[in-house]
Each structure stands twice: as C-alpha cells, then as structure tokens.
Amino acid sequence: MKLKEEVNKVIKAAFDKAGIEAEPIGVTEATKPEFGDFQFNGAMALAKVLKKNPREIATLITDNLDTSGILAKTQIAGPGFINLWLNDDWVAKQCNEAKNDERLGIEKKEDPIKVVVDYSGPNMAKQMHVGHLRSTIIGDTLANLLAFLGDEVIRQNHIGDWGTQFGMLIAYLEEQGSDGSGSLRDLEQFYKDAKKRFDEDSTFADKAREYVVKIQSGDAHCLGLWKKFIDISLGHCEEVYKKLDVNLAREDVRAESFYNDSLAKVLSDLDKAGMLSESDGAQCVFLEGEEIPVIVQKSDGGYLYATTDLAALWYRANVLGAKRISYVVDARQGGHFKQVFRVAKEAGFVPEDVKLEHVAFGTMMDKNGKPFKTRDGGTVKLIDLLDEAVERAKEAIKNKADYSDEEVEKIAKIVGIGAVKYADLSINRESNYIFDWDKMLSFEGNTSLYMQYAYARIQSIFRKYGQEAEGEIVLTDDLEHRLAVMLLQFEDILKKAAEDAAPNQITNYLYELVTLFMRFYERNPILKEEIDEKVRTSRLLLADLTAKTIKQGLSILGIGVLERL
RNA sequence: GCACUCGUAGCUCAGCUGGAUAGAGCACCCGCCUUCUAAGCGGGCGGUCUCAGGUUCGAAUCCUGACGGGUGUACCA
Numbered sequence: 291m292k293l294k295e296e297v298n299k300v301i302k303a304a305f306d307k308a309g310i311e312a313e314p315i316g317v318t319e320a321t322k323p324e325f326g327d328f329q330f331n332g333a334m335a336l337a338k339v340l341k342k343n344p345r346e347i348a349t350l351i352t353d354n355l356d357t358s359g360i361l362a363k364t365q366i367a368g369p370g371f372i373n374l375w376l377n378d379d380w381v382a383k384q385c386n387e388a389k390n391d392e393r394l395g396i397e398k399k400e401d402p403i404k405v406v407v408d409y410s411g412p413n414m415a416k417q418m419h420v421g422h423l424r425s426t427i428i429g430d431t432l433a434n435l436l437a438f439l440g441d442e443v444i445r446q447n448h449i450g451d452w453g454t455q456f457g458m459l460i461a462y463l464e465e466q467g468s469d470g471s472g473s474l475r476d477l478e479q480f481y482k483d484a485k486k487r488f489d490e491d492s493t494f495a496d497k498a499r500e501y502v503v504k505i506q507s508g509d510a511h512c513l514g515l516w517k518k519f520i521d522i523s524l525g526h527c528e529e530v531y532k533k534l535d536v537n538l539a540r541e542d543v544r545a546e547s548f549y550n551d552s553l554a555k556v557l558s559d560l561d562k563a564g565m566l567s568e569s570d571g572a573q574c575v576f577l578e579g580e581e582i583p584v585i586v587q588k589s590d591g592g593y594l595y596a597t598t599d600l601a602a603l604w605y606r607a608n609v610l611g612a613k614r615i616s617y618v619v620d621a622r623q624g625g626h627f628k629q630v631f632r633v634a635k636e637a638g639f640v641p642e643d644v645k646l647e648h649v650a651f652g653t654m655m656d657k658n659g660k661p662f663k664t665r666d667g668g669t670v671k672l673i674d675l676l677d678e679a680v681e682r683a684k685e686a687i688k689n690k691a692d693y694s695d696e697e698v699e700k701i702a703k704i705v706g707i708g709a710v711k712y713a714d715l716s717i718n719r720e721s722n723y724i725f726d727w728d729k730m731l732s733f734e735g736n737t738s739l740y741m742q743y744a745y746a747r748i749q750s751i752f753r754k755y756g757q758e759a760e761g762e763i764v765l766t767d768d769l770e771h772r773l774a775v776m777l778l779q780f781e782d783i784l785k786k787a788a789e790d791a792a793p794n795q796i797t798n799y800l801y802e803l804v805t806l807f808m809r810f811y812e813r814n815p816i817l818k819e820e821i822d823e824k825v826r827t828s829r830l831l832l833a834d835l836t837a838k839t840i841k842q843g844l845s846i847l848g849i850g851v852l853e854r855l
Numbered sequence: 856g857c858a859c860u861c862g863u864a865g866c867u868c869a870g871c872u873g874g875a876u877a878g879a880g881c882a883c884c885c886g887c888c889u890u891c892u893a894a895g896c897g898g899g900c901g902g903u904c905u906c907a908g909g910u911u912c913g914a915a916u917c918c919u920g921a922c923g924g925g926u927g928u929a930c931c932a
C-alpha cells in the first residue's frame with residue numbers, strides 16, 4: 291500500500307478544487323499522535339506565492355479536502371499546519387486487504403530493472419574479519435530488498451583472487467603438501483607463515499616470484515595450485531555465508547581474475563576514446579578537475595584495480611544489462627569509485643542512463659575512536675564473532691525454558707546471528723561506528739530479539755487460540771488505529787530504504803512498529819473471556835498482520851523468526 | 856596543503872526532501888507478573904543538537920567559516 295501517495299492524491303484534489311495552481315509538496319508523517327497521522331506543511335510555503343497569509347491558505351485547502359473517504363478529520367494548527375487523520379474504516383479495509391495478500395499488499399514494481407549489487411568481495415589471501423561484515427550484510431539486504439520490490443537482482447561477489455601475493459601463497463601451499471586443507475584452516479596464519487618463508491629464504495622468494503609470472507601466463511601446474519588455493523579459501527568464506535545466512539552462492543562469484551582477459555581491451559578502448567595519456571611511464575586517464583589521474587597500467591606493464599573495475603563496469607552494463615550498479619564498499623574507497631565511475635561514463639563503457647552508485651559505509655572503530663584492531667594488533671575473525679554470538683544466545687536461552695538440546699541449537703543460531711546482523715544494519719551506514727563486542731551480542735532493547743520476541747508472542751496467542759481467526763479488522767481505539775496506520779506504511783518505508791540503500795530505515799521502522807505493538811499487547815487483551823467476539827477477532831487479525839510484517843521485514847534483513855522463544 | 860566525511864543526553868545511536876515541546880537503547884532511580892511469554896510495559900533523571908555567522912515566517916536539518924575526530928591523496932586492493 292503506497293499510503294503517502296494516496297494521501298497526496300487527496301491533497302492534490304483539494305488544490306484543484308480550490309483553484310490553487312501550485313503543485314503541493316508531499317505530506318509527512320505527523321510528528322506526534324496529537325497531530326494526527328499525517329501533516330501537510332505546504333500552506334506556509336505558498337503564502338508568498340499566493341500573497342495570502344498561511345492560515346487563510348490552510349483554510350482554503352481544508353475547506354476543499356474530501357473527508358468522506360480516506361480522511362476522517364483535518365485541523366489547522368500553529369502558523370498553518372494541516373493535520374490529517376485517516377478514516378478508521380478505510381484504514382481497516384486496507385489492512386484487511388493486506389492480511390489476505392501474500393505480499394502484504396505490496397505491489398511489485400511496474401518497471402523493474404536489472405540491478406547489480408556488488409558486495410562482500412573478500413580477499414582470498416585473508417581470513418574474513420569483522421570489517422567484512424558490513425559489506426556482506428548491507429549488500430545482502432539491499433539485494434533482498436530490491437528483489438522483493440520487483441527488480442531483477444544480480445548479486446556479484448567480486449573476490450580478490452589475483453595479484454602478486456598468490457605466487458607466494460601457492461608456492462607455500464605446494465611446499466606444505468598436496469592437500470593443503472589442513473594448513474589452510476587458518477588463512478591468517480598461513481599468510482604469515484608464507485610471508486616469513488618468503489622473507490627468510492631467497493630461493494623460496496625467487497620461486498614465488500616465478501610462480502606469479504607462471505600463473506599469469508597460464509602455466510597448468512601453477513594454475514592448478516592456484517585454483518586449489520582459491521577453492522579452499524572460498525570454502526572458508528562460504529562457511530561464513532552459511533552461518534550468516536547470506537544469499538551468496540558460487541555462481542555469484544565473479545572474481546578479479548575473471549576480467550583478466552579484458553584488461554588489454556580496456557586500455558585500447560580508452561586509447562580509442564582519446565582519454566589515455568602517459569605519465570612517468572604509466573598509462574593514465576586525467577580527468578578534468580581531478581588532481582590525481584586514474585592509473586590503468588603501471589610502468590612495468592601491470593594492471594591495477596581501477597582497470598579491473600572498469601572491465602567489470604563494462605561487463606555489468608553491457609553483458610549483464612544492469613541499469614543500476616551498486617557497490618557496497620568501504621567509504622575509504624569513495625575517491626576511487628568517483629573517478630572510475632567518471633571514466634566509465636566518459637569513455638562510454640557504461641551508457642548514460644545507468645545509475646552507478648557507491649553504497650559507502652563507515653569504518654569500524656574501537657572504543658577510543660581509533661580504527662579497530664584487537665589487543666594484539668590483529669583483527670577479530672568473523673567466524674569467531676559469529677560462534678561467540680551463538681554461544682551467548684545459548685547461555686541466555688538455557689535458563690529460560692526447558693528446550694531440548696536440538697531446539698536450543700536452532701534458537702541460538704537464529705537469535706545470535708540475528709543480533710549480530712541487526713546491530714550492524716541498524717546504524718546509519720555512512721557513519722563510522724564503534725565495534726563493541728557486548729553491544730553487538732546484546733539481547734536488550736533495540737535488537738533483533740525484540741522483534742523476534744514480539745513475533746513469538748503473537749504465535750503463542752494463536753497456539754492458545756487454537757483456530758484460524760476468521761473475520762475483519764475493526765479499529766476500536768487510538769492505539770489500534772496507530773498500529774494499523776503503521777502497518778500500512780511498510781511499503782513506503784521499503785521503497786525509501788531501497789532508494790537510499792539504507793537498511794537502518796527498515797530497522798527503525800520495525801522497532802517503532804514493534805514498540806507500538808507491545809503497548810497494544812499490554813493494553814488490549816485478546817483472549818480474555820470478557821472480550822467481545824468481534825473485537826477479539828479484529829485484534830487477532832491485527833496481531834497476525836503485525837507478525838507477518840515483522841517476519842517480512844526481518845526476512846529482507848536476512849534475519850529469521852521463531853515460533854517459540 | 857587539498858578533498859571527502861562525521862560532530863545530537865554520561866555511553867552507543869535515530870532524526871537531516873527545513874516545520875510545532877529534539878527521540879530511542881544502555882546506565883541510574885521508581886512502579887507493574889493469581890490476567891494472551893517480565894528477553895516485556897509504564898514513569899523519572901538526563902540536551903546552549905561542537906562553535907560563529909547567513910538564508911527563511913521557521914534551522915539539529917540548507918549555505919559559509921572556524922574548531923575537533925576519521926578517511927583519502929599516482930603506479931597495493
């Protein structure tokens with residue numbers, strides 16, 4: 291239900307009827323319940339244009355507002371605010387329609403486009419650490435969200451599998467024996483050991499350098515080793531994805547190496563476009579207004595990540611046919627993407643109508659506001675964080691109820707992982723954020739558990755009720771009214787969140803929704819004997835729609851719900 | 856130096872297409888389980904929205920500047 295749009299239509303109709311030629315600005319949610327459901331603040335702005343005082347204009351508008359349909363009541367307040375109350379019957383009717391619809395009344399986009407969401411992008415030479423969390427889950431959420439709204443989403447995992455360090459790594463892998471899966475269990479350690487070997491033994495170092503060249507020239511033996519290394523390394527990532535319940539599969543992997551054969555063409559195309567110039571022996575693109583050029587080929591002939599990104603942009607726009615390409619990458623790469631996007635557009639690699647966006651996110655800091663490191667200067671491994679989250683959830687559940695071990699496992703996974711994801715998704719992605727182990731694993735207040743708990747409570751009501759609720763939603767008080775209106779806002783929220791690529795708008799909404807529901811739950815009993823049958827049915831249905839909305843919202847965030855908690 | 860970004864309660868953060876008395880969570884204090892799950896609900900405490908100008912009927916929100924944190928700044932990704 292595009293709620294705002296419906297209300298805006300009513301305002302527009304009033305404008306037409308009143309003979310006001312200006313296009314009305316959109317309504318906004320009322321800032322307080324006393325001010326109704328929505329407010330229209332356009333009267334003040336029109337004062338100058340129409341040369342009338344704002345209250346007069348507000349009166350003119352309200353006199354022409356149709357209060358026989360969507361709206362029940364209007365009110366002029368302050369300098370010329372128009373407060374709008376939605377009609378209970380109309381709201382109830384919309385809720386009734388939503389509850390009978392699989393998609394909760396949310397239509398699929400009429401004009402879907404292909405969208406590439408580039409996220410996660412782990413480096414194959416390194417263990418995934420907490421810093422990779424944001425890209426992975428923000429990207430996954432964005433992909434889920436766009437897919438739900440109807441776009442054709444193409445997930446792309448641009449893994450780092452190419453570069454000089456792989457010579458060293460595969461040389462070391464070879465030395466460690468044929469299988470490698472054992473010594474590769476801890477990639478961080480493996481890298482350190484290989485590096486140590488590289489630094490201490492010149493014969494090994496020479497071999498490593500030789501292997502780099504060999505992989506790049508397609509030597510079968512080295513390529514085989516490299517593939518094995520990537521396979522094992524990617525397997526580690528997939529273990530994390532599985533634990534995180536992230537929708538990234540093998541077929542979404544489009545590694546750096548995939549673009550290897552296109553790099554020379556990137557250069558020649560840039561040259562054809564007359565954008566290439568040499569500087570200090572390197573091939574560069576100088577952009578107007580930019581101090582630093584985009585280097586696409588080093589003086590030694592090697593290519594750089596800008597070159598790969600250009601090849602990837604070309605591929606995504608022309609082969610995959612994407613109209614929106616979203617890179618969910620650390621904000622520190624903002625300068626890089628700004629330049630690469632410009633080069634891609636100016637060189638015609640990407641058509642004008644394709645939207646390129648860097649969905650940037652802030653850096654993780656420690657409690658002192660310094661870039662995050664563990665005490666010993668390392669990084670917190672993502673897999674350890676996830677395991678710890680599940681462990682803590684387990685502890686919290688154990689003394690709650692008499693669950694079987696199996697149930698405890700299942701619940702702890704959903705609760706623990708949900709908490710970690712929610713903690714990350716619920717903050718504005720653009721700001722830096724402080725990594726706080728305890729906060730991330732907290733189950734109090736604005737956490738995923740709060741939503742899961744509300745969901746479980748609702749399911750519990752239905753278990754107790756023991757039958758399907760048949761009937762209609764009828765709103766009987768202000769709290770039910772507010773809850774119902776909030777439920778109808780779901781689509782508006784999702785649309786905005788998709789546009790802004792901002793998962794925290796969804797968490798904010800869910801939190802507010804659930805807060806309202808919790809109050810409703812406390813104040814408006816459902817199964818008590820003295821409750822009128824029709825009221826009971828209506829409340830049951832309202833609770834049901836709330837549960838479905840929570841479930842759908844959390845599902846977009848990649849967080850599960852439980853029937854019992 | 857230049858560029859980007861952030862600065863809101865003791866702490867962690869919302870709010871930023873300009874709107875009415877700036878909101879949560881945590882922490883602290885008080886109240887609520889014979890009544891649908893107390894991982895909950897209600898109430899209290901807590902703010903010169905970094906500072907100074909400007910635009911506006913109206914600024915936490917937009918603009919300019921200062922200060923402070925973070926980040927980036929040609930052959931790593």
